[in-house]
Amino acid sequence: MKIVKIEGQSRSELGKKATRQLRSEDRVPGVIYGGKETIHFSAPVMDFRTLVYTPEFQIAEISVEGKVYKTIMKDIQFDVVTDALNHLDFLELVEGNQLVATLPLKFIGQPLGVKAGGRLEVKLKSLNVRTYPKYLKSAIEVNIESLELLGNVRVEDVKEEHMEILNSPRIPIASVVTTRALRQAETDAAAAAAAATKGAKKK
Secondary structure, eight states: OOEEEEEEEEOOOOSHHHHHHHHHTTEEEEEEESSSSOEEEEEEGGGGHHHHSOSSOOEEEEEETTEEEEEEEEEEEEOTTTOOEEEEEEEEOOTTOOEEEEEEEEEESOOHHHHTTOEEEEOOSEEEEEEOGGGOOSOEEEEOTTOOTTOEEEGGGOOOTTOEEOSOTTSEEEEEEOOHHHHHHHHHHHHHHHHHHHHHHHO
């Protein structure tokens, strides 16, 4: 699993004025919670780019005052006008304490239904899970090779050891749907078969 290292500075002033000052220096305020203490810090906005602007699940190792906190990102706030990064919340990973994380899905294989002319539609790109830090992984793999035309893979079909999946079990994750070309081919085949049958009856 990819680890992003962030060099943070502790901050004691938490008001709007202090926050504006940080942003004028191209720094972003953040907070780390879930451990023995809550840590307020700031770091250069560039340090967060590889963490924020990616669909990957990553671990953030944040160094503050000589201590390193192993965390996952839990919340991001952007400016509603400029879309600039405003604030980040991180959950400290504590062995023995369960946590809730959002893990991306990685689909394995080409579905039978796609080989038959259908199109894969991805309904969910991630799942919410409850687990322990040691079981976290970069993605949950879902094998879809046996998925047939008009078939679905649902949340309940995903079996992941050491993880409790929190999404509703009947929600589809991926489906193979028929395409316009395939529907037209089926219509043409049906019309040809009907014409052949009609011709045979006339004889």
